[in-house]
Amino acid sequence: MEVSGDHLKLMVKTFRRECHRIIQSERTTIHGADGMLMVLQLAMAQVNKQQGGEFKVALSDVLMAWKQLLLDKLHLPPPNFACLENYDLILEAYESFLKRSNTVDLVDIFSMYKQLRVDSDPEELVSSVQLFQFLSGRTEASELQESTVPSTPSSKSRSCSSQVKMAVRRVFFSYLSLLVNSKNDMALTLTLDVPTRTLGRQAFTDIKHAAQNNNTSLFLAVTSFVRAIQLGGKGYAPTQSDPLRKHIKGLSDFVQFLDNLEEILGEISDPSVCGVRLVATIRAALVKGRSNGDAVYTAAEETAQELKERICQLHQIQKQTANGSMIGISPARPKAYAVNHATAYGGRDTVKVLMALLDEEALTPPCRNKADLLSEDQPVLSGAEGTCLLTLFRSPEVVTGCSPEPLTKRIQSRLDLLKPKVRERVIRSQFACTYKDEDELPLNRVLDFPSTSQVPTCVHPAPKFKTTPVVDEECTSDMEPTDTAKPSLKSPNKEQSRVQQGATLGPGSGNAQNRDAGPSSRKEPGIKTQNKANKRKQVESDQYGGSENEPPQKKQPTSVSVKMPAKNVSKASNKKKLITGQAKLTSFFRV
Incomplete structure (x- = not known):
C-alpha cells in the first residue's frame, strides 16, 4: 500500500499547528527526502575527515547508510547487511547539522505527530513501513543499474x-x-x-x-x-x-x-x-x-x-x-x-x-x-x-x-610584520628647534639650547694662528694711540668704517676671541683696547695699505720699539701674505 500525499500534508499541517509546544522556533523548516540524503552525505564526509581521511565518501556507502538511517529512526528491523563502522558518529553529525540549521526531517515529523495530534485528528495517517517506502523510493537497485549503463547522446x-x-x-x-x-x-x-x-x-x-x-x-x-x-x-x-x-x-x-x-x-x-x-x-x-x-x-x-x-x-x-x-x-x-x-x-x-x-x-x-x-x-x-x-x-x-616555508620562518616573518617600525633620526643643524614636524621637540631640548651670545654663530670659525707676536704690556699701552692714528692718515675713510663696523658687532660677532675680552673693554666708553683679531686687521692694513688690491708698501719705521724675535717675525710675515681678494672673503666668513 503506497502512502498518500494528502496524508503527508495533513501530518505536516498538524505539526505546523502544534509545533510551538515542543519546538522553540516557529520558523523551523523541513527537509524532504533529497535534503535528508544530502545532509547525510555531508555528515559521512565529515566523519571520514575526522577519522584521518579525506572529505570524501563513496556513493555506495551513502546509499547503505541512508537505508540504515531510515530503518533506525523509524524503529524497523535492522538491515540484513553489516552495519557501517562509524554509524554512531554519522548519526550524531547528522542530527547536529539539523539542529544547527533549525531544520527537521520527515522522520522527525512522523515521530512528533503522535505527540502533537489532538483527539479530532486521526490516530495514524502513515505507517512506518509506508514512510520508509516513500523516502527510499523503492527503486534503489534499478537506479544503480541505470547509472552504470553508458548513456546515449539523446539521453x-x-x-x-x-x-x-x-x-x-x-x-x-x-x-x-x-x-x-x-x-x-x-x-x-x-x-x-x-x-x-x-x-x-x-x-x-x-x-x-x-x-x-x-x-x-x-x-x-x-x-x-x-x-x-x-x-x-x-x-x-x-x-x-x-x-x-x-x-x-x-x-x-x-x-x-x-x-x-x-x-x-x-x-x-x-x-x-x-x-x-x-x-x-x-x-x-x-x-x-x-x-x-x-x-x-x-x-x-x-x-x-x-x-x-x-x-x-x-x-x-x-x-x-x-x-x-x-x-x-x-x-x-x-x-x-x-x-x-x-x-x-x-x-x-x-x-x-x-x-x-x-x-x-x-x-x-x-x-x-x-x-x-x-x-x-x-x-x-x-x-x-x-x-x-x-x-x-x-x-x-x-x-x-x-614547498611551504618552515614554521620558524613564517613565525618570524609574522612577528616582523607586526613589529612597529623604528623611525630614523634625521641629523639636523643647530637651528632644529625652529623646524615644525609631526613629532615636536621636547621642552627641555628647546630650553637647553644655548643663546647666540654663548656659542659662535659661525659653524666653521676662523683658524687660529700658532705663532703670534709677543708684545710687552708697557709697549702696548704706548703703541695704542700711534697705531690708531697711523691708519687714519693713510686711509681714514676705510679704516674708520672698519673700526665702526667692529664696534657695532661688538661681542656678538662670530669670533671666539671676542668673548675672551674682559668686561672692562665693554665698560669703557670708546675703543681704547682692541682684541687680537682687531690688531691683526690693523697689521694687515698697515702692511698692505688701505686698498686690498694695491701692491704692498714698505712699512715706515715707528718710534715705538717692539720686542719680538726675528725668526717669529719672518714666519708671521710669510703666513700673512694673502692673494688678491682673500682678505675680503676672510672678513665675510668671520661675520
Whole structure:
C-alpha cells in the first residue's frame, strides 16, 4: 500500500499547528527526502575527515547508510547487511547539522505527530513501513543499474536539462527558505554564488571557519561581517587580517540582494503580490546576462511561472481557512506563538504562505537517480563552480607547486610584520628647534639650547694662528694711540668704517676671541683696547695699505720699539701674505 500525499500534508499541517509546544522556533523548516540524503552525505564526509581521511565518501556507502538511517529512526528491523563502522558518529553529525540549521526531517515529523495530534485528528495517517517506502523510493537497485549503463547522446542531453531544471528549482526554494529560516546553512550554500559573485570554494571555506569560531550560522557570519564593515566604524570594523576581507565585494552583493528581498517582504502586505514579486526578483537575478536559448534561462522561466501560480493558490486557501476559523476572534490579537509576534506586522501572512510552499516541496517524491543528486558533477549555474554541497564544504587543497616555508620562518616573518617600525633620526643643524614636524621637540631640548651670545654663530670659525707676536704690556699701552692714528692718515675713510663696523658687532660677532675680552673693554666708553683679531686687521692694513688690491708698501719705521724675535717675525710675515681678494672673503666668513 503506497502512502498518500494528502496524508503527508495533513501530518505536516498538524505539526505546523502544534509545533510551538515542543519546538522553540516557529520558523523551523523541513527537509524532504533529497535534503535528508544530502545532509547525510555531508555528515559521512565529515566523519571520514575526522577519522584521518579525506572529505570524501563513496556513493555506495551513502546509499547503505541512508537505508540504515531510515530503518533506525523509524524503529524497523535492522538491515540484513553489516552495519557501517562509524554509524554512531554519522548519526550524531547528522542530527547536529539539523539542529544547527533549525531544520527537521520527515522522520522527525512522523515521530512528533503522535505527540502533537489532538483527539479530532486521526490516530495514524502513515505507517512506518509506508514512510520508509516513500523516502527510499523503492527503486534503489534499478537506479544503480541505470547509472552504470553508458548513456546515449539523446539521453545525456535530456538528463542534462533535467539536472539544470532541478538545480534551478533548488535555488529558488533556497532563497525563499532564507527568508523564512535564516539559519538554514544548506540554503545559503546553494545561493551564495548563484548568480555569480566571485565567491568560490575559498570564500565559502573562510565563511565556514568564521561561523565555527563564533558558533553561529553561515548566514549570521556573513551578515555580521558586512554590517560591521558598513556600520561598525573604525573601532568596530574587522581587522585587516580577517580572511573575509578578501571577499568584501561578493559578500556585500549577496547581503544587498537578501536585503532587497526582505524589503519586498516587509513593504507589500498582500501575500499574492508579495510572493509574485519575490519570485520575479529571483528569476531576474538568475537570467541576467543569459540568452533565450540558454538552459538556465528556460528553466528559470518555467519555475518562476509555476511558483507564482502556486503562491496565489496557497494564499486563497489560507484566506478561506482563516475566514472560517476566526469567527468571533479579534484579528488584532495574534496568538502568543504567532509568526513575528510583538514585532512588525508586515510580511506575516506572506511568511505563512512561503512556509506552506516549502512544506509542499519537502513532500515531493525523492529524486529517482541518486547519482545525479549526490554527484560532484553538478550543472554550473554561477559560471565558476558547481553547486554540489560536498564540493563546497570541502576545503580547497594547498598548492603544491613549491614547498611551504618552515614554521620558524613564517613565525618570524609574522612577528616582523607586526613589529612597529623604528623611525630614523634625521641629523639636523643647530637651528632644529625652529623646524615644525609631526613629532615636536621636547621642552627641555628647546630650553637647553644655548643663546647666540654663548656659542659662535659661525659653524666653521676662523683658524687660529700658532705663532703670534709677543708684545710687552708697557709697549702696548704706548703703541695704542700711534697705531690708531697711523691708519687714519693713510686711509681714514676705510679704516674708520672698519673700526665702526667692529664696534657695532661688538661681542656678538662670530669670533671666539671676542668673548675672551674682559668686561672692562665693554665698560669703557670708546675703543681704547682692541682684541687680537682687531690688531691683526690693523697689521694687515698697515702692511698692505688701505686698498686690498694695491701692491704692498714698505712699512715706515715707528718710534715705538717692539720686542719680538726675528725668526717669529719672518714666519708671521710669510703666513700673512694673502692673494688678491682673500682678505675680503676672510672678513665675510668671520661675520
